[in-house]
Amino acid sequence: MLKGKNAIVTGSTSGIGKAIAIRLAEEGCNIMLNGFGDKNEIETFRRELVEKYEVKAVYSAADMANPQEIADMISDATKIFSTIDILVNDAGIQYTAPVEKFPAEKWDAILAINLSAAFHTIRHTLPQMQKQKSGRIVNIISVHGLVASIEKAAYVSAKHGLAGLTKVVALENAKNNITCNGICPGWVLTPLVQKQIDDRAKAGGKGEDAAKEELLEKQPTREFVKPEDIAAYVVFLCGPHSSSITGAMLTIDGGWTVE
Numbered sequence: 165m166l167k168g169k170n171a172i173v174t175g176s177t178s179g180i181g182k183a184i185a186i187r188l189a190e191e192g193c194n195i196m197l198n199g200f201g202d203k204n205e206i207e208t209f210r211r212e213l214v215e216k217y218e219v220k221a222v223y224s225a226a227d228m229a230n231p232q233e234i235a236d237m238i239s240d241a242t243k244i245f246s247t248i249d250i251l252v253n254d255a256g257i258q259y260t261a262p263v264e265k266f267p268a269e270k271w272d273a274i275l276a277i278n279l280s281a282a283f284h285t286i287r288h289t290l291p292q293m294q295k296q297k298s299g300r301i302v303n304i305i306s307v308h309g310l311v312a313s314i315e316k317a318a319y320v321s322a323k324h325g326l327a328g329l330t331k332v333v334a335l336e337n338a339k340n341n342i343t344c345n346g347i348c349p350g351w352v353l354t355p356l357v358q359k360q361i362d363d364r365a366k367a368g369g370k371g372e373d374a375a376k377e378e379l380l381e382k383q384p385t386r387e388f389v390k391p392e393d394i395a396a397y398v399v400f401l402c403g404p405h406s407s408s409i410t411g412a413m414l415t416i417d418g419g420w421t422v423e
């Protein structure tokens with residue numbers, strides 16, 4: 165159903181973003197990949213998408229902390245694909261510390277990558293989506309766009325901000341056939357979360373399994389959310405049955421925010 169659509173997925177060299185890029189390619193979307201990592205691995209992944217799904221796949225190394233590089237990425241995607249139908253803002257980082265010990269440079273980086281980057285990708289993409297009178301924007305937020313946890317001041321602030329941005333973009337474009345939604349996952353076992361598991365295991369002098377169990381206490385299912393399930397959600401939000409879903413904060417969190 166999405167065959168021939170053009171999509172940008174930021175942060176698609178790892179974890180959730182990578183799963184989203186694969187699912188969109190499987191649906192026949194051309195993809196602009198973005199994110200950091202080993203150059204050879206990224207090139208192998210890009211080629212896999214092209215060969216397996218017979219789509220166009222290109223890669224942008226743009227740093228989501230750099231507004232000019234974001235502008236150039238969107239401009240390159242527009243030149244290569246001529247239109248952008250789907251924008252997924254996924255790139256994100258994490259750092260944990262109590263507020264009084266939170267390094268200011270970590271605060272700035274998290275706000276830039278987890279919040280401001282989406283403002284820039286959206287503002288540069290919207291004019292042509294408005295011209296074509298169609299578009300799908302999906303922001304990968306977090307349960308931390310809805311509720312707080314200790315030691316995550318910057319992350320929780322950025323994700324609450326991203327929830328606000330999502331709602332405003334949805335309202336401003338409600339009559340343009342452009343939807344903007346937020347997906348709010350609970351714990352997903354990706355490199356971003358593995359680091360938190362390792363840190364907890366080290367700090368508490370416990371094994372990895374004990375650290376995982378402690379982390380999953382927040383999630384009533386006691387199961388990690390699968391990246392593939394989030395990717396399927398994105399495909400649905402980009403498909404033909406989702407035109408009335410806009411400005412929504414869609415949880416996929418094993419019941420975390422129910423309690």
Ligand code: NAD
Pocket residue numbers: 174175176177178179180181198199200201226227228229254255256257277278304305306307348349350351352353354355356357
């Ligand atoms: P991940 O570390 O596996 O992937 C993060 C991606 O962002 C990578 O591709 C990385 O290269 C990219 N990235 C980081 N900084 C960047 C920058 N400056 N410029 C460009 N790309 C950059 O993490 P993940 O768990 O897949 O997280 C993806 C998104 O999902 C994040 O926004 C995160 O906040 C959100 N999220 C994750 C979880 C979870 O439990 N893993 C839960 C809720 C929300």
